[in-house]
């Protein structure tokens with residue numbers, strides 16, 4: 267063989283080894299599946315990443331490593347691994363990986379979701395804890411939520427016998443609850459198919475938030491904004507902020523005459539500027555509506571599939587509340603309703619992989635070495651369905667919570683739909699009220715069936731990423747008023 271041919275053959279063998287066979291995982295990381303050149307493990311994610319990752323955990327263990335494009339990601343999939351990430355290494359792993367579509371000046375630096383846990387973030391968390399979601403504020407604003415839910419019930423009574431897309435009605439109701447909690451205004455007209463001015467912008471923003479940005483896998487693409495996603499998010503935000511700036515100007519002008527007891531009042535009193543207030547309000551809508559609406563849709567779906575549980579719940583509400591509309595003061599006396607909500611969140615956490623955390627510095631995790639800047643995900647969906655923790659995990663069985671202290675407030679790592687540790691969802695107190703009030707009111711006020719003669723046992727819900735906007739087909743029901 268000629269020398270050149272031999273050299274070419276050896277080069278080819280070396281390249282095949284280097285790119286296809288060699289596993290370039292840095293030393294010390296948890297094990298993981300073999301990765302392809304350039305793509306890494308991207309093709310293994312499929313269109314339901316939480317479910318695929320749960321599957322991979324069966325082969326590689328409760329802490330494993332993936333390469334997604336150029337990003338190294340460690341995935342925790344058991345209560346032990348989650349406790350290690352969110353409790354034992356809470357500070358070091360509390361960094362946030364910021365999605366490229368949201369790296370927008372005048373937004374990202376004022377954001378709570380995307381900030382590191384710096385002094386500004388601590389100030390926002392304190393406002394949430396002591397003001398916006400304090401027990402006093404939750405109680406003071408209960409009548410607003412009750413009023414908007416009564417409007418939803420009235421709207422659905424007008425739709426008796428017609429097919430209703432439940433997510434849309436719940437979304438509209440949540441938008442209006444938020445509008446009133448935040449700046450004492452409705453934002454959504456349930457009877458208007460366009461939903462009103464601001465709805466389109468927020469809806470589009472949520473769609474953009476759910477779409478994949480290639481730069482999150484290949485950061486070199488970040489600067490060129492290949493698909494224009496960052497520009498589109500910036501445009502949407504500007505349109506929403508233009509509307510809110512008018513409201514804020516009016517409220518600043520009112521000053522002492524402003525009698526509204528809402529979030530804008532609290533934030534103006536805390537002397538936040540318009541950029542800071544806009545970013546925070548946007549996050550309330552963004553983080554609070556889709557998650558809550560998705561959970562309610564799943565609860566209705568599970569109750570439709572489980573008529574015995576539905577009638578038990580109806581019986582509890584009948585005994586404790588009777589014919590009058592449910593008030594938030596009833597909620598602590600409705601343990602079966604609470605259990606139904608917990609069970610829905612166990613099976614269908616709306617952010618199944620929480621939000622991606624990032625290592626602020628290298629650290630040891632269950633004997634492995636996690637490098638600085640490594641992304642860390644926690645698979646709350648897999649943890650909620652783990653047969654080592656839950657008996658018959660795929661069954662919707664609220665009874666499992668009746669004589670149990672397990673709760674979703676961040677102390678029980680087998681149930682972490684809201685996460686745990688310093689990054690735990692600050693909206694838990696509000697979300698709990700929304701979920702129980704809306705599900706309870708639907709059950710109390712309506713019988714419902716599925717359209718086109720579909721039987722409840724035939725109801726198949728698409729679990730794609732667990733989020734309402736991405737569900738095809740959505741849950742359609744035909745309501746029939748009870749009271």
Ligand code: HEM
Pocket residue numbers: 378379380549550551553554555557558561615616617620621622683684685686688689690691692693694696697
């Ligand atoms: C069913 C309802 C909800 C669920 C399941 C949920 C879940 C979550 C999760 C998993 C996170 C990420 C935690 C982490 O990074 O480890 C989060 C963060 C957040 N949530 Fe919620 N959430 C819900 C409702 C709400 C509501 C109603 C609000 C506010 C009105 C809200 C505001 C936020 C904010 C601002 C963050 C970012 C916190 C930070 O990074 O410091 N969420 N939520």
